[in-house]
Amino acid sequence: MLTGEAEMITDIERREIEEEIKKAPTKKAAVIDVLKVLQKHRRWVPDAALEQASDMLGMTPAEVDSIATFFSLIYRRPVGKHVILVCDSVSCWLVGYEDVKQHLMEKLGISLGETTKDGRFTLLPSACLGVCEEAPAMMIDDDLYTNLTLSIVDEILQKY
Amino acid sequence: MRFFRNIDDMTKEKPLTKNIRPGGPPCNLLEYVESGGYRGLHKALSDHDHEEVIDMVVRANLLGRGGAGFPAGKKWSLVPMGKDVPRPKYVVCNFDEMEPGSFKDRFLAEGDPHQLIEGMILAGYAIEAEVGYIFIRRDYVKAARILSKAIKEAYDKNYLGTNIMGQGFNYELHLHVSAGRYICGESSALLNALEGGRAIPRSRPPHMSSVGLWGKPTVVNNVETICNVPHIVANGPDWFRELSYTEEGGTKIYGASGRVKKPGAWELPMGTTLREILEEHAGGMKEGFKFRGILPGGASSEFVTSEQLDTRMDFASMKTVQSHLGTGTVIVLDNGNCPLGMVLSLQRYFSRESCGWCTPCREGLPWIVQMLEALEEGSGTAEDIEILLAQTKLLETGNTFCTLAPAAMFSLESALRHFRDDFEEHIRLKGCSYRKDKAKV
Numbered sequence: 001m002l003t004g005e006a007e008m009i010t011d012i013e014r015r016e017i018e019e020e021i022k023k024a025p026t027k028k029a030a031v032i033d034v035l036k037v038l039q040k041h042r043r044w045v046p047d048a049a050l051e052q053a054s055d056m057l058g059m060t061p062a063e064v065d066s067i068a069t070f071f072s073l074i075y076r077r078p079v080g081k082h083v084i085l086v087c088d089s090v091s092c093w094l095v096g097y098e099d100v101k102q103h104l105m106e107k108l109g110i111s112l113g114e115t116t117k118d119g120r121f122t123l124l125p126s127a128c129l130g131v132c133e134e135a136p137a138m139m140i141d142d143d144l145y146t147n148l149t150l151s152i153v154d155e156i157l158q159k160y
Numbered sequence: 161m162r163f164f165r166n167i168d169d170m171t172k173e174k175p176l177t178k179n180i181r182p183g184g185p186p187c188n189l190l191e192y193v194e195s196g197g198y199r200g201l202h203k204a205l206s207d208h209d210h211e212e213v214i215d216m217v218v219r220a221n222l223l224g225r226g227g228a229g230f231p232a233g234k235k236w237s238l239v240p241m242g243k244d245v246p247r248p249k250y251v252v253c254n255f256d257e258m259e260p261g262s263f264k265d266r267f268l269a270e271g272d273p274h275q276l277i278e279g280m281i282l283a284g285y286a287i288e289a290e291v292g293y294i295f296i297r298r299d300y301v302k303a304a305r306i307l308s309k310a311i312k313e314a315y316d317k318n319y320l321g322t323n324i325m326g327q328g329f330n331y332e333l334h335l336h337v338s339a340g341r342y343i344c345g346e347s348s349a350l351l352n353a354l355e356g357g358r359a360i361p362r363s364r365p366p367h368m369s370s371v372g373l374w375g376k377p378t379v380v381n382n383v384e385t386i387c388n389v390p391h392i393v394a395n396g397p398d399w400f401r402e403l404s405y406t407e408e409g410g411t412k413i414y415g416a417s418g419r420v421k422k423p424g425a426w427e428l429p430m431g432t433t434l435r436e437i438l439e440e441h442a443g444g445m446k447e448g449f450k451f452r453g454i455l456p457g458g459a460s461s462e463f464v465t466s467e468q469l470d471t472r473m474d475f476a477s478m479k480t481v482q483s484h485l486g487t488g489t490v491i492v493l494d495n496g497n498c499p500l501g502m503v504l505s506l507q508r509y510f511s512r513e514s515c516g517w518c519t520p521c522r523e524g525l526p527w528i529v530q531m532l533e534a535l536e537e538g539s540g541t542a543e544d545i546e547i548l549l550a551q552t553k554l555l556e557t558g559n560t561f562c563t564l565a566p567a568a569m570f571s572l573e574s575a576l577r578h579f580r581d582d583f584e585e586h587i588r589l590k591g592c593s594y595r596k597d598k599a600k601v
Contacts, residue, residue, distance in 0.1 A: 025374070028356035032339050070358045070515075072340035073298050085299070089260035090459055091417035093505040094497050127342050127513060128260040128459075129299055132417035132489070133424045142301045 009052045013041055017056055027058045031067050035074045044075040072127070079122040080115040082160045085139040088125040091132035096148070100136050101125075103150045107157065120160065173403060174427040175391040176384070176411060180271030186306050189313045192274040198319060200393035201278050204285055205327035208393075210241065213286040217389065219397035221409040226254055226345075226382030227457060227486040229408075229475035232389075238369035239287040239377045248290035250378040251283045252354070253386050255296040255303070256338065256345035260459035260509060261491040264413040265383035267425050269296075269303045272387075273310035277333065279386035281319060282393055284331045287379055292333040295350055298340055308335050342513035346562045347380035349515065360517040361562035384413055405431030408474045416442035418492030419449045425489070431477065435469040437490060449494040453578055457486015459506050460567035462574035463493070482577075484570065498594035499579035500586055503571055504532040510568035521565035524555045528572065535583065538591035545583055549576060 009017070016037045017030075024030035034053050038045045045068055047061075054061040068074045075083075086104060088097055101112070104123055108116050115122045131137045134146035138153075145156055179187035179195055192198070204213050218233030239249065253276070257265045269276050280292045296304050311333055314320045322330045341359055343349045348362035351373045362368075372378025388410055392400045401409040408430050414437050415425035421443030428437070434456060438444065445451050453463040456473060462483040464471065471481050478485045493502055511525035528551050534540045552573040555565040576583065586592055 024356075026356065029354065031356040032336075032353075036339065067356070067358055070341065071338070074339050088505070089509055090455075090502060090505050091261050091491055094418045094491070094493070094502065125512075126299070127258045127340070127509070128262070130257050130263045130266050130297075132261050132263050132491070133415065135417060135423075139299060144299075144301070 007042075007046070007048065009038075009049055010041070013037055013049075014056075017053060021056065027056075031057055031059065031064060032071065032074070035064075035068055035071075039075060043081070044078050050076075078115065080119050082120060082140050083122045083124060085124050085126035085129070086112075087127075087129040087131075087135070087137045087139075089128035089132075091128070092136040095135045097136050099150065100138070100148050100153060103153055104138075107154070121157075172411075172429055174411060175395075175403070176268060176275070176387055176413065177271070177427040179275070180267065186270060186310075187272045187274065189274055189310070189317065192272065196394065197274055197390070198278055200390040201281055201285075201319065202325055204282055204393050205325055205329055210286055210288050213282065213393060216392055216397050217286065220388075220392045220400040221397075221407065222385065222388050222392065222400070223408050223475055224382060225384035225388075225412070225487070227259065227460060227484070229485060232381060232385050235369065235379055235381070236283070236287050238367065239379060240370060241288060246376050249287055249376055250373045251280060251287065251289045251292040252347075252350065252373060252378060252380045253280055253292070253294040253383060254345060254347060254350055254380050255294055255300070255383050256342075256350060257300070257383070258297055258342040258345055258513075259487050259489075260506070261417055261455065262415070262458045262487040262489040263417075264415055264425055264487065264489055266300060266303055268383055268387050268413065269300075270306055273307050274314065275387045275390060276307070276383060277310055277314050277319070279389040280333055281314075281324070281331055282389045283379065283381060283386060284333075285329055287377070289379075290331065292331065293354060293373075294333070294335045295338060295344070295354060296335060297338050297344070304335065304337050311335060341515070342509075343515040343562075343564060346564065349562070350380060351378065358515070360515045363561065403429055404474075405429045406472060406474045406477070408476065412473065412488050414441070414473060415487075415489035416492060417489070419446040419494040419496065420444065420492050421446055431472040431474045433470050433472055434464070434490070437473065438469065438492065442490075442492070445492070445494060449496055451492065452495050452497075452499065453493045455491040455493075455571060456488070457484045458489050458491065459509065460484070460563075460570055461486040462570045463499075463578050464574075465578050482574065496594070498592050499575055499582045500532065500535060501592065501594065503575045504529070504536060506571045507532055507568065510564065514564060518561040518565075520555050520559050521561075521568075524551055525565060525568060527551070535586045536592050536595075538586070538589070540587050542584075542587060545576070545580075545587075548572065552576070 020030045020033040051061045054064040129137045136148045137146045214236045222232045223229040344359045346361050349359040353359040368378045411427050412430045417423045426441045468481040475485045511529045514521045516522040531544045552569040555569050557566040
């Protein structure tokens with residue numbers, strides 16, 4: 001299930017946010033790390049949590065939202081338990097990105113930007129993952145997968 | 161990991177990759193020191209003042225490896241020096257590496273993290289900086305883990321912190337893990353991101369060397385540029401220039417992707433020819449595919465074709481064939497892929513990654529994508545090609561805040577120059593013959 005919608009910041013989150021702010025040279029400089037704290041606990045950044053974090057950062061919610069929405073790997077909408085980033089850049093395109101993408105979409109029954117009904121996977125296109133010598137490539141959460149073929153993709157999905 | 165160091169070819173020195181074990185663990189601190197690491201730092205701190213270090217890098221003719229090719233020593237020499245200048249001063253390493261086709265910085269940092277750290281300390285010493293940042297993209301999880309461990313080791317051994325190596329120099333180094341967006345690789349946008357703002361480019365002047373991070377003097381250098389610095393300081397600028405085939409000093413990490421036999425990266429003398437990179441190191445085209453063209457410097461460079469393969473891959477020579485060295489990581493187009501489709505892939509990328517700050521980029525790139533899609537789908541007209549050509553002028557340098565859009569035009573303009581027939585065929589055949597006949601792929 002997707003979590004986190006209306007919940008207020010927990011004590012653990014508050015402590016971690018305070019720690020990030022303390023480490024940063026200015027409060028504002030901690031904004032990405034603070035958003036990552038929220039995302040770590042909730043997978044995405046809901047409004048209520050963003051507003052409270054803004055107070056702690058000494059920024060307006062609008063300002064924090066403008067940053068949260070700018071960076072592609074901060075999610076302002078619910079995502080699944082695992083986020084698949086499939087590299088759509090030119091080196092992957094040359095050696096089979098279209099087939100890998102198509103296969104992922106069919107297998108999961110979703111389009112790019114969508115989440116499976118069971119909340120297990122969200123599928124997103126990604127900027128070049130920097131492994132062009134082993135294209136095509138994708139990342140699931142923190143795990144990088146390269147030299148993808150359709151059967152390798154099937155095997156990988158089993159693991160999550 | 162496929163990283164060939166041409167181990168069989170020992171006739172040329174390969175300082176940047178000598179400690180890198182393809183597929184193996186990163187070079188640790190002890191191994192780094194045993195191989196001569198931190199020797200340059202010790203030499204600089206004990207024997208050379210700041211100006212002398214800058215002068216060595218100037219004389220080495222180290223050109224910026226991020227793609228622009230600006231002389232690193234000259235960049236450093238623009239930083240105001242002395243007691244009365246604004247402080248702290250900053251060195252920022254641009255490890256955003258999101259240029260499609262480019263993967264060289266990841267190899268360097270994952271394989272030999274202390275080389276980058278020593279370079280960052282030396283850069284800091286050269287411009288009298290107090291603080292350094294390594295700005296790394298979020299997806300480089302492994303590189304971030306390796307670097308943060310190496311930074312800790314460097315603090316433990318007093319290569320970082322206060323009174324470094326007992327020589328009175330103080331310097332802090334931090335790792336900042338970002339959260340996506342290609343535009344963060346634009347150096348002024350990167351500074352905005354570090355400050356906790358939207359990563360949009362800044363207008364210049366003022367230049368970052370005087371007014372950079374939090375308004376203080378700052379230099380921003382690419383990973384590969386910084387990695388060269390310890391070797392220049394340890395071995396001298398003359399040695400460094402000898403490594404190259406041309407006037408531009410040092411070796412270069414070249415790479416290749418696409419349908420070649422051995423995609424990978426190689427450290428070679430600066431100025432190695434495109435043909436040698438493609439045919440010798442990348443092993444030529446994969447069985448069954450023919451060469452059509454090559455983007456020599458990542459997505460932000462112009463196609464060159466077979467007649468131009470004997471060009472030397474350095475900044476000056478690539479300009480003579482109307483292209484750019486860029487990151488030096490070549491992307492090869494084969495006869496099984498449609499040139500228009502490849503350009504569409506590139507333009508979709510740039511269009512999505514535009515930060516939206518200035519109009520030509522924000523509006524122009526999606527328009528270009530729409531027209532290319534129309535051509536691809538078969539509803540394009542001859543007029544579209546003229547409009548595409550006009551766009552390459554409208555999005556030229558001078559009309560935009562930064563170089564994202566002008567660099568996006570490199571592949572489009574050059575594709576229209578070299579592969580115009582393919583574009584026109586899409587109009588005549590009302591669609592893409594590569595798609596219709598996928599069997600030929």
